[in-house]
Structure formats: structure tokens, C-alpha cells
Amino acid sequence: MTVEFGRTADDYATHRVGFPPSLFDRLASFGLGKPGQSVVDVGTGTGTLARGFALRGCRAVGVDPAPEMLEKACQLDREVGVHVEYRVARAEATGLEGYSYDVLSAGQCWHWFDRPSAAQEARRLLRAGGAIVICHFDWLPLPASVAEATEAAILRHNPHWGGAGGSGMYPRWATDVAAAGFGGTETFSYDVDVAYTHEAWRGRIRASSGVAASLSPQAVRDFDADHAGMLAERFPNDTLHVPHRVWALVARS
Numbered sequence: 001m002t003v004e005f006g007r008t009a010d011d012y013a014t015h016r017v018g019f020p021p022s023l024f025d026r027l028a029s030f031g032l033g034k035p036g037q038s039v040v041d042v043g044t045g046t047g048t049l050a051r052g053f054a055l056r057g058c059r060a061v062g063v064d065p066a067p068e069m070l071e072k073a074c075q076l077d078r079e080v081g082v083h084v085e086y087r088v089a090r091a092e093a094t095g096l097e098g099y100s101y102d103v104l105s106a107g108q109c110w111h112w113f114d115r116p117s118a119a120q121e122a123r124r125l126l127r128a129g130g131a132i133v134i135c136h137f138d139w140l141p142l143p144a145s146v147a148e149a150t151e152a153a154i155l156r157h158n159p160h161w162g163g164a165g166g167s168g169m170y171p172r173w174a175t176d177v178a179a180a181g182f183g184g185t186e187t188f189s190y191d192v193d194v195a196y197t198h199e200a201w202r203g204r205i206r207a208s209s210g211v212a213a214s215l216s217p218q219a220v221r222d223f224d225a226d227h228a229g230m231l232a233e234r235f236p237n238d239t240l241h242v243p244h245r246v247w248a249l250v251a252r253s
Contacts, residue, residue, distance in 0.1 A: 001160040003112075003214050005045065006066035008207040013072035015203030018048035019107060019137050020192055023246055024056060030186075030250050032131055033058060037102040040125055042091035042118065043109030047073030047084055049135065053105070054082040061101075062086045063094050092117035098124045105133040110173055119180035126253040132177055133250055138168040140191070140243045146201070146235045147242055153230055154210040157223040161210030168245030182251035189247040196240045198231050 005012065027033050035057025041050035044062030046069055054060040054077070062084050064070055070086045077084050089095050091106065091113045104122045106113075122132045141148040141164065151164040174185050196204065202224060206212045212220045231240075 001158075001162070001209075001214050003209045004066070005209075005213050006068035008212040009046070009066070009068040009072050011203045011207035011212060012069065013046045013076060015200050016046070016048075016207050017194060017204075018046075019052060019135060020246065021052075022190075022192070023135060023137075023248065024052050026188060027133065027248070027250070028056075030131065032103050032133060032250065038100065039103040039105060040094065040096060040101045041105045041107065042094065042122075043106055043112060044073065044086070045069045045107075045109070046076055047086070049105045049107040050084045050086075051077055051080065051082060053103070054084050055080065058103075060084045061096065063089045063091065063096075065090050092121055094121060094125065096125055099127050101125050102127060102130050103133060104130070105135065107135045108137060110134050110170070110176075115173075115176045116179065119176050119182070122177075123180050123182070123253055128253060130253045131250055132182060132253070133248060134170070134173050134177075135246070135248045136168060136170060137244055137246050138166055139194075140168060140245055141165060142243060145243070146231070146240050149230060149234060150201075150205055150227065153223065153227050154205070154208075157219060157226065158210045158215055161214070163208070163210055168247050170247055170249070173249050174251075177249065177251040182253060185249060185251040187247065187249045189245055191243055191245050194242050194244050196242060197238065198228070198240065201231070201240050201242070202227055
């Protein structure tokens with residue numbers, strides 16, 4: 001399945017809520033995200049993590065292969081009054097100066113990389129004692145939930161999509177960073193409820209790998225109509241409460 005997130009840029013910027021502030025509070029307990037720290041965020045997309053660190057006084061650089069996403073990131077930065085430097089590049093070969101960053105972050109994207117190469121690039125970029133932070137923020141497809149029903153709808157329209165049935169936990173990433181020479185690995189997770197209108201949930205799902213990033217425009221429209229009808233029939237309340245899991249790994253260079 002070919003995935004191009006640049007095709008989702010509008011919905012991604014509007015409807016993907018990004019990581020909650022509580023994640024940055026928890027990372028602060030590890031000494032990460034302090035004012036003045038330098039952070040590079042790979043696979044930055046619309047800049048959710050990079051912007052979050054910048055809002056806390058960090059000097060942030062965001063890296064992503066999709067220029068459409070970076071345009072939206074700049075727009076969102078202007079709306080909240082922060083500056084992040086962006087460059088079009090891949091996580092495996094950023095072109096940035098080595099041994100220059102206190103934190104390297106990757107949010108909702110590690111699985112898209114050549115993981116061993118990305119981990120080695122992280123080692124190259126980080127100062128001694130610097131930290132790699134890999135984060136995820138996933139909906140939970142609990143039985144009879146709106147997320148479970150939505151995943152079934154995606155699979156009807158895109159049977160090649162492999163993202164259904166997740167638990168929001170990523171223990172394999174700990175092996176990735178250990179193999180690259182990182183140490184002191186710690187992980188944490190916690191659950192939060194996210195409220196969506198029907199429109200916002202539909203936009204959030206269009207901006208996923210299984211829909212607009214991989215289907216044709218007509219197939220996206222067909223899916224969205226099916227999804228809207230299912231939501232109206234099975235989940236008619238104006239507000240949808242969708243459980244999500246935050247998961248994060250922190251390891252030291």
C-alpha cells in the first residue's frame with residue numbers, strides 16, 4: 001500500500017488534534033523540553049511535537065519528506081506565535097549537523113521509517129547524554145466503540161490497510177534503540193478521552209494512512225459518505241468520546 005501523507009495535509013492540519021499537553025508535562029519529569037534545549041523532530045508532519053517543544057522555550061527543528069505538511073506546520077506555528085525551523089528531509093538522512101541536539105523526537109511515525117537507519121541517525125545528531133523520544137497517540141478500538149466501527153469501515157474500502165486492532169503499545173521500539181547503542185530506556189503510557197464532533201472525527205479519519213493517504217480522491221469520497229452514514233445511524237450523539245492511549249519511550253545517547 002502506497003502512503004503519501006502530503007495528500008492529507010488540509011484534514012491533517014484541521015482535524016488531527018495532536019499530542020495532549022500532559023505528554024510534555026511527563027517528558028519534563030525526564031528533564032526534556034526545558035527552555036533553551038535544542039530539539040529535532042523527525043517525521044514532524046504538521047509540527048505537533050516540534051511546536052509543543054517550541055511553546056516551552058526550546059529551539060526546535062522539524063524534518064519531514066512532505067513539503068505540503070510543512071506548509072501547514074508553518075501556518076499553525078504562526079497562529080500560536082512560535083517559530084520552528086523546518087526542512088524537507090527524511091529521518092534516516094536529515095542533513096543536519098551531528099552532535100548538536102539535546103532531544104530527538106518522533107511522534108506517530110517511527111513505524112514509517114527504516115528504523116535501524118533512523119536510530120543511527122538519531123545517535124549521530126544527539127549530544128552525549130541527549131535523549132531520543134518516540135511517542136504515539138492512538139485511538140483504542142474497544143468492542144462496540146466508534147473507533148472499532150470506523151476501523152471496520154476503513155477495511156471495507158481499503159482491505160490492504162494494516163492499522164486496525166492496535167493496542168497503542170510499541171515494545172519493539174525499545175529493541176530498535178538498544179540495537180543503535182542507546183541506554184537507560186524507559187517507557188510510559190496512559191489513556192485519555194478525546195471528544196470529537198461527527199465532522200471532526202470524519203476529518204481525523206480521512207487524514208489517516210488507510211484513507212486519504214492511500215486511496216484515490218473518489219474512493220475517499222465514497223468512504224467518507226459511508227462513514228458519515230454509519231456514524232449517524234450507530235452513534236447519533238453530537239459528541240463522540242473516543243478513548244486514546246499515549247505511549248512514549250525515552251532513551252539516552
